[in-house]
Amino acid sequence: MQTPWEYRYAHRTQKMGSSVIRELLKLTEQPDIISFAGGLPAPEVFPLKEFQEACNVVLKEQGAQALQYSTTEGYRPLREMIARHTSRYMVEVSPENILITSGSQQALDFVGRLFINRGDYIVVESPTYLGALQAWNAYGAQYVPVRMDENGMVVEELEAALRIGPKFIYVLPNFQNPSGVTLSLERRKKLIELADKYGVPIIEDDPYGQLRYEGEHIPSLVALDGEMRGKNGGAYTGNVIYLSTFSKLLAPGLRLAWVIAPEQVIHKLVMSKQAADLHTASFNQYVAYAVGKGGFLDEHVKVIRATYKERRDVMLEMMDEMFPPEVRWTRPQGGMFLWGILPEHMDAAEVLKVAIERKVAFVPGAPFHACGGGQNTMRINFSYSKPEIIREGITRLGATLKEALAKNGHN
Amino acid sequence: MQTPWEYRYAHRTQKMGSSVIRELLKLTEQPDIISFAGGLPAPEVFPLKEFQEACNVVLKEQGAQALQYSTTEGYRPLREMIARHTSRYMVEVSPENILITSGSQQALDFVGRLFINRGDYIVVESPTYLGALQAWNAYGAQYVPVRMDENGMVVEELEAALRIGPKFIYVLPNFQNPSGVTLSLERRKKLIELADKYGVPIIEDDPYGQLRYEGEHIPSLVALDGEMRGKNGGAYTGNVIYLSTFSKLLAPGLRLAWVIAPEQVIHKLVMSKQAADLHTASFNQYVAYAVGKGGFLDEHVKVIRATYKERRDVMLEMMDEMFPPEVRWTRPQGGMFLWGILPEHMDAAEVLKVAIERKVAFVPGAPFHACGGGQNTMRINFSYSKPEIIREGITRLGATLKEALAKNGHN
Numbered sequence: 040m041q042t043p044w045e046y047r048y049a050h051r052t053q054k055m056g057s058s059v060i061r062e063l064l065k066l067t068e069q070p071d072i073i074s075f076a077g078g079l080p081a082p083e084v085f086p087l088k089e090f091q092e093a094c095n096v097v098l099k100e101q102g103a104q105a106l107q108y109s110t111t112e113g114y115r116p117l118r119e120m121i122a123r124h125t126s127r128y129m130v131e132v133s134p135e136n137i138l139i140t141s142g143s144q145q146a147l148d149f150v151g152r153l154f155i156n157r158g159d160y161i162v163v164e165s166p167t168y169l170g171a172l173q174a175w176n177a178y179g180a181q182y183v184p185v186r187m188d189e190n191g192m193v194v195e196e197l198e199a200a201l202r203i204g205p206k207f208i209y210v211l212p213n214f215q216n217p218s219g220v221t222l223s224l225e226r227r228k229k230l231i232e233l234a235d236k237y238g239v240p241i242i243e244d245d246p247y248g249q250l251r252y253e254g255e256h257i258p259s260l261v262a263l264d265g266e267m268r269g270k271n272g273g274a275y276t277g278n279v280i281y282l283s284t285f286s287k288l289l290a291p292g293l294r295l296a297w298v299i300a301p302e303q304v305i306h307k308l309v310m311s312k313q314a315a316d317l318h319t320a321s322f323n324q325y326v327a328y329a330v331g332k333g334g335f336l337d338e339h340v341k342v343i344r345a346t347y348k349e350r351r352d353v354m355l356e357m358m359d360e361m362f363p364p365e366v367r368w369t370r371p372q373g374g375m376f377l378w379g380i381l382p383e384h385m386d387a388a389e390v391l392k393v394a395i396e397r398k399v400a401f402v403p404g405a406p407f408h409a410c411g412g413g414q415n416t417m418r419i420n421f422s423y424s425k426p427e428i429i430r431e432g433i434t435r436l437g438a439t440l441k442e443a444l445a446k447n448g449h450n
Numbered sequence: 451m452q453t454p455w456e457y458r459y460a461h462r463t464q465k466m467g468s469s470v471i472r473e474l475l476k477l478t479e480q481p482d483i484i485s486f487a488g489g490l491p492a493p494e495v496f497p498l499k500e501f502q503e504a505c506n507v508v509l510k511e512q513g514a515q516a517l518q519y520s521t522t523e524g525y526r527p528l529r530e531m532i533a534r535h536t537s538r539y540m541v542e543v544s545p546e547n548i549l550i551t552s553g554s555q556q557a558l559d560f561v562g563r564l565f566i567n568r569g570d571y572i573v574v575e576s577p578t579y580l581g582a583l584q585a586w587n588a589y590g591a592q593y594v595p596v597r598m599d600e601n602g603m604v605v606e607e608l609e610a611a612l613r614i615g616p617k618f619i620y621v622l623p624n625f626q627n628p629s630g631v632t633l634s635l636e637r638r639k640k641l642i643e644l645a646d647k648y649g650v651p652i653i654e655d656d657p658y659g660q661l662r663y664e665g666e667h668i669p670s671l672v673a674l675d676g677e678m679r680g681k682n683g684g685a686y687t688g689n690v691i692y693l694s695t696f697s698k699l700l701a702p703g704l705r706l707a708w709v710i711a712p713e714q715v716i717h718k719l720v721m722s723k724q725a726a727d728l729h730t731a732s733f734n735q736y737v738a739y740a741v742g743k744g745g746f747l748d749e750h751v752k753v754i755r756a757t758y759k760e761r762r763d764v765m766l767e768m769m770d771e772m773f774p775p776e777v778r779w780t781r782p783q784g785g786m787f788l789w790g791i792l793p794e795h796m797d798a799a800e801v802l803k804v805a806i807e808r809k810v811a812f813v814p815g816a817p818f819h820a821c822g823g824g825q826n827t828m829r830i831n832f833s834y835s836k837p838e839i840i841r842e843g844i845t846r847l848g849a850t851l852k853e854a855l856a857k858n859g860h861n
Contacts, residue, residue, distance in 0.1 A: 108489075
């Protein structure tokens with residue numbers, strides 16, 4: 040007899056299903072569609088030559104180690120390189136504060152695994168990163184969304200959320216995915232203080248921190264938290280768990296990211312990782328170290344910044360020209376996304392259907408809202424497409440929006 | 451104030467801690483110790499030249515795709531290659547029956563995530579693979595161990611276990627880790643029938659199936675299950691979820707493995723993987739495909755077999771010569787491990803302490819027992835060390851065992 044699989048699944052996965060939006064987005068993978076939907080880096084900035092050299096050197100000089108099983112924490116020279124960089128620019132840490140993960144998505148999963156009991160509340164920005172919600176839904180999280188404005192999470196409204204007793208606060212302070220908004224310095228300080236006052240840890244997700252195209256760098260939460268607590272002899276022991284990644288600096292196809300946290304938290308995360316996948320691919324870690332060790336990344340990030348700045352500028356310029364006046368959008372100072380806001384009564388998922396017919400795509404904003412709402416919002420990626428494609432895509436999208444608004448006016 | 455992290459952790463991870471044996475094994479990482487403890491492939495068989503060529507070709511011809519984000523299911527040409535191989539030698543499957551994972555450990559984690567509710571019973575062999583227990587403990591599994599003899603799980607005792615209502619049966623039929631034992635054909639058939647009778651799925655973990663050094667190949671459970679159910683038009687829809695890996699055929703440092711399952715199960719696993727780490731490193735998948743596509747693996751596995759057969763033979767020969775008569779051990783027809791059984795009153799963890807002083811190491815067998823017992827057993831790896839090292843190591847271990855027995859006799 041056939042196995043009735045659907046009755047064998049655990050609670051956590053039984054109701055997990057494809058979303059309407061995911062099905063819609065599959066349609067955007069047709070090659071003739073200009074897609075602003077993905078969160079992809081520009082392949083033009085992948086340092087292919089450096090990768091090639093690194094692969095050759097690693098296989099020639101360290102092949103036996105790079106292809107073998109390795110430690111769960113990650114390749115020590117790579118962790119030392121990250122520790123040096125972090126200590127110089129952010130907060131003093133040692134390699135024992137660092138765990139290498141298979142992309143930041145895995146770090147989000149491990150954070151959920153480590154902290155979330157079914158029903159626990161998590162404070163999130165509204166909107167917030169969809170991938171975090173997907174990771175934590177599997178652990179039965181509930182969410183307390185805090186409103187955002189053009190300066191990020193409205194920290195004045197955070198205290199009420201903290202009095203609910205949440206497990207942690209999740210923030211993307213720089214050029215947030217999806218909104219492109221950056222948390223102001225003043226609010227960062229207030230956030231750190233409030234989190235400390237209520238004893239609630241902060242998860243700081245910072246994939247784009249180095250991708251700033253204008254304005255002044257603002258210190259990360261982990262740096263401000265470290266500053267507040269004072270020197271600690273080289274090891275970070277504060278209240279923030281910081282996530283970042285090589286996906287935007289080098290290439291996402293390596294699946295390499297890292298967590299910075301107090302050593303006791305890293306220790307628990309290491310045990311989770313051992314049960315989850317033993318360790319991140321050693322070869323990838325050796326190659327990333329070989330590419331990065333001579334200071335190449337500091338130079339390379341300038342190339343990425345210049346490329347993405349141009350694309351952002353072209354997109355904003357085209358939107359100014361082509362989008363109807365009823366639509367508003369953010370003007371991010373960095374990162375990869377901007378955020379469109381339609382009139383309240385409109386549904387971005389309906390607009391997407393028409394947009395796909397016109398061969399252009401974006402992601403409707405509703406799924407980025409942990410507790411519903413946001414039907415009239417949309418996430419638009421500006422890092423992936425070349426300027427001439429952006430021009431054509433925004434022209435198509437502008438026409439789509441005008442048509443949708445005209446139709447809506449007739450209802 | 452300091453964050454009291456230990457009170458923030460979820461139930462599933464709060465009690466997770468380092469084991470005594472893990473602490474002991476850390477001592478075995480000293481370079482002057484001959485370690486039979488790890489489960490490492492021999493680095494001498496890593497195909498470095500082929501990797502180098504593959505990296506160069508992939509970066510030259512497909513760099514932009516190989517370094518970019520990719521689909522959660524895995525690189526389609528790689529899945530097609532696995533489907534062709536599986537259809538030829540095992541059971542007819544399509545690429546839709548296949549998910550690429552970051553090592554088999556991740557497949558075990560996903561199986562736990564998909565099926566196990568806290569308190570669910572899992573039928574396991576006794577002893578069984580420690581990594582599976584670690585993965586499933588996080589989901590609150592309980593275990594029903596079934597005894598093994600020299601022909602694998604004593605299937606005659608399985609029916610009683612199935613009447614408990616377990617979520618699934620976990621079996622490593624070929625050269626089992628840790629025991630080295632192989633499940634006989636007759637028992638495989640009986641196992642398939644019993645699982646079907648009670649409607650309980652089978653998880654078949656087969657990392658070593660191709661590493662047979664003597665005797666006849668025995669069809670896998672998924673093949674026998676497919677045969678029992680008859681042709682199904684190219685897609686597998688049976689009762690077995692089959693796991694295998696490139697870790698033993700190519701290199702573990704790539705973290706590349708695969709799951710074969712009915713399409714509806716793959717669909718659920720894909721959603722789990724999307725939340726867990728988006729996808730397995732694209733670069734690694736492109737490189738593995740480039741190495742494997744021309745039929746290289748069929749040739750390469752012969753090199754691995756020859757290398758490991760020699761090491762197994764040397765180890766068995768030395769054990770015959772050096773081990774005291776009170777100790778028994780298995781004689782595996784393939785794989786990477788053999789299993790030592792000391793007199794019942796002895797504790798292998800105590801023996802390990804003395805062994806480490808004599809600069810030789812193994813893994814005590816107790817942790818491979820899901821419900822306790824096995825203190826007098828030990829897992830010994832024969833794939834990693836070169837023959838001359840095996841000779842010296844087994845000489846040291848033989849002396850250690852004789853000393854331990856003599857001491858024990860005096861108690």
